[in-house]
Amino acid sequence: MTTPMSASLALPLPCAPIPRRLTAPPAGWTTDADVIVVGSGIAGLTCALRLREQVGRVLLVTKTVLSAGSTAWAQGGIAAALDPDDSPEDHLQDTLVAGVGLCDVDAVRALVTEGPDRVRELVSLGAEFDRADDGEIKLTREGGHHRDRIAHAGGDATGAEISRALIEALRRVQEDPGIEVIEHALVVDLLTAADGAACGVTLHVIGEGQVDGVGAAFARAVVLATGGLGQIYTSTTNPPVATGDGMAAALRAGARITDLEFVQFHPTVLFLGEGSTGQQPLISEAVRGEGAFLVDDAGRRFMQGEHPLADLAPRDVVARAILRVMREQDRDHVWLDARHLGADFLAERFPSIVARCRELGFDPATQLLPVAPAQHYASGGVETDLVGRSSIDGLYACGECACTGVHGANRLASNSLLEGLVFAHRIADDIAARILDGTLPLREAARGRDGADLLDAHHRLGLQRAMTRGSGPVRSGEALGETMAVLNELAALPPSVAEPGPPSWETSNLLHLGQVLTLLASRREETRGGHVRLDHPDQDDERWLVRQSVDVGPDGIPMMSERPADGKGRA
Numbered sequence: 001m002t003t004p005m006s007a008s009l010a011l012p013l014p015c016a017p018i019p020r021r022l023t024a025p026p027a028g029w030t031t032d033a034d035v036i037v038v039g040s041g042i043a044g045l046t047c048a049l050r051l052r053e054q055v056g057r058v059l060l061v062t063k064t065v066l067s068a069g070s071t072a073w074a075q076g077g078i079a080a081a082l083d084p085d086d087s088p089e090d091h092l093q094d095t096l097v098a099g100v101g102l103c104d105v106d107a108v109r110a111l112v113t114e115g116p117d118r119v120r121e122l123v124s125l126g127a128e129f130d131r132a133d134d135g136e137i138k139l140t141r142e143g144g145h146h147r148d149r150i151a152h153a154g155g156d157a158t159g160a161e162i163s164r165a166l167i168e169a170l171r172r173v174q175e176d177p178g179i180e181v182i183e184h185a186l187v188v189d190l191l192t193a194a195d196g197a198a199c200g201v202t203l204h205v206i207g208e209g210q211v212d213g214v215g216a217a218f219a220r221a222v223v224l225a226t227g228g229l230g231q232i233y234t235s236t237t238n239p240p241v242a243t244g245d246g247m248a249a250a251l252r253a254g255a256r257i258t259d260l261e262f263v264q265f266h267p268t269v270l271f272l273g274e275g276s277t278g279q280q281p282l283i284s285e286a287v288r289g290e291g292a293f294l295v296d297d298a299g300r301r302f303m304q305g306e307h308p309l310a311d312l313a314p315r316d317v318v319a320r321a322i323l324r325v326m327r328e329q330d331r332d333h334v335w336l337d338a339r340h341l342g343a344d345f346l347a348e349r350f351p352s353i354v355a356r357c358r359e360l361g362f363d364p365a366t367q368l369l370p371v372a373p374a375q376h377y378a379s380g381g382v383e384t385d386l387v388g389r390s391s392i393d394g395l396y397a398c399g400e401c402a403c404t405g406v407h408g409a410n411r412l413a414s415n416s417l418l419e420g421l422v423f424a425h426r427i428a429d430d431i432a433a434r435i436l437d438g439t440l441p442l443r444e445a446a447r448g449r450d451g452a453d454l455l456d457a458h459h460r461l462g463l464q465r466a467m468t469r470g471s472g473p474v475r476s477g478e479a480l481g482e483t484m485a486v487l488n489e490l491a492a493l494p495p496s497v498a499e500p501g502p503p504s505w506e507t508s509n510l511l512h513l514g515q516v517l518t519l520l521a522s523r524r525e526e527t528r529g530g531h532v533r534l535d536h537p538d539q540d541d542e543r544w545l546v547r548q549s550v551d552v553g554p555d556g557i558p559m560m561s562e563r564p565a566d567g568k569g570r571a
């Protein structure tokens with residue numbers, strides 16, 4: 001990958017070294033394939049299915065069961081210019097505006113132009129989207145979109161339907177010797193060859209028979225499709241598997257991580273009380289798309305006059321307005337009013353959301369819903385080019401764990417499922433072509449360094465609290481410094497008794513990504529997209545129309561760099 005980067009930059013805060021690998025027992029078994037795909041969300045499943053049509057042997061591994069991951073939780077839908085009155089160009093413009101000047105325009109162009117065909121292919125594969133009376137796919141609108149272009153399924157169960165269709169497609173070919181699936185297989189680290197290229201993974205399998213415990217899987221190429229890092233914060237819409245494992249493994253192996261400071265906090269997550277941690281129930285933007293609106297404690301519609309799209313402004317704008325109102329009124333939430341939509345409409349259009357609200361004691365047809373922003377999406381991740389290649393040869397990243405540049409400083413609603421779909425195809429085609437032309441040979445793994453101490457899982461909540469306080473939805477130089485001090489303390493704990501295993505591997509992954517996120521956030525002294533600085537409340541295009549990255553050097557010291565962004569779509 002050739003991206004112009006500036007020279008290495010000084011770190012804005014002292015930061016403990018990041019180890020090059022995690023402590024794990026030696027591999028007790030080995031296997032190999034042409035390509036290893038890690039993760040079974042929309043990105044991993046699509047990539048594995050497409051690869052299977054073109055290469056000899058694909059190995060798909062996933063941390064728990066195939067359906068775990070954010071994909072199955074997606075409610076709103078998938079964005080694509082499917083309406084004859086819409087166009088990829090309009091979709092591109094909306095995406096660039098949401099990304100506030102930091103999108104990679106070529107990546108966005110690939111997304112919006114290939115998106116409609118990829119969605120139609122998903123339909124041919126068996127995904128059943130909601131249809132209008134004329135049989136066409138029903139399209140709705142979400143924040144930041146100027147057109148109705150969101151295809152949805154089961155009302156508000158789009159992700160579950162996409163996941164079902166892809167898993168069924170996989171089951172149809174699972175007997176095929178060209179594809180092997182291992183569930184309950186947690187990838188710990190990447191294996192690299194003497195020339196630095198990726199040549200496999202170490203993984204921990206809870207299984208029976210041969211593949212049980214830690215093993216090593218070798219391949220010509222590895223595709224990370226491990227999703228987001230939501231569990232780095234105290235409250236998130238992401239499921240428990242979202243611990244950033246793939247991003248952290250790539251970071252430790254020396255891959256470039258970019259834009260990690262841009263975290264999307266979804267404005268309308270059901271507020272269940274201060275002590276509520278982990279995955280929280282999302283109230284989809286589509287509810288506002290259908291006419292629900294936000295009010296403060298006094299019943300005032302505070303989004304009016306805040307942005308031309310009012311309640312449907314881009315997510316960062318809405319989240320920021322909510323946080324401001326919460327601060328001004330000293331409250332821990334605002335309210336979402338959907339009562340006027342009526343019980344019948346709400347039950348038909350949003351069956352899962354209504355059912356979940358009722359389970360928790362709220363009736364959206366008769367009550368205001370308490371809502372507050374919570375972590376939702378990582379816009380940054382493993383930097384890739386237009387065919388998903390990372391800065392390490394043989395290592396690809398796809399979906400939420402990747403940073404293709406499509407989202408810039410903030411993801412446009414419903415663009416992430418589409419990103420996984422579009423780039424999974426591009427990656428599969430690139431790998432197949434490279435296997436054919438011989439540029440992805442099987443390589444031998446170089447002897448790894450010793451693993452570093454692990455962070456015991458009982459530190460996870462402390463880490464999440466520190467991240468939420470300093471590197472969360474509202475940041476300041478001082479708070480970021482305090483967060484980094486906590487992370488440094490955790491990194492410097494004396495050799496512990498932490499047992500190598502999923503809980504301590506995941507917690508260590510959260511620590512390593514927390515360090516990078518906090519470094520990037522403290523250096524960016526402005527407010528843009530998902531990055532909000534109270535001490536630098538304005539967007540500064542003169543200085544900060546740049547994208548920041550971190551690479552970990554051989555000694556584990558993070559090295560920062562930046563390069564100019566396209567700047568298109570900035571407000």
Ligand SMILES: Cc1cc2nc3c(=O)[nH]c(=O)nc-3n(C[C@H](O)[C@H](O)[C@H](O)COP(=O)(O)OP(=O)(O)OC[C@H]3O[C@@H](n4cnc5c(N)ncnc54)[C@H](O)[C@@H]3O)c2cc1C
Pocket residue numbers: 038039040041042043044061062063064065066067068069070071072073074075076077078079158159185186187188225226227228237238239241242243245246282376377398399400401413414415416417418420
């Ligand atoms: C509640 C919610 C609602 C959303 N709504 C929408 C929406 O309406 N539209 C939209 O476009 N986007 C939406 N998103 C975002 C979108 O769902 C995700 O960005 C997208 O599904 C990510 O897909 P993915 O394949 O990259 O990752 P995921 O679907 O998260 O899959 C990651 C996979 O990797 C596996 N994995 C993780 N770590 C390891 C490891 N160490 N070893 C092996 N396997 C591992 C996981 O188990 C999982 O199978 C929503 C997200 C949430 C949480």
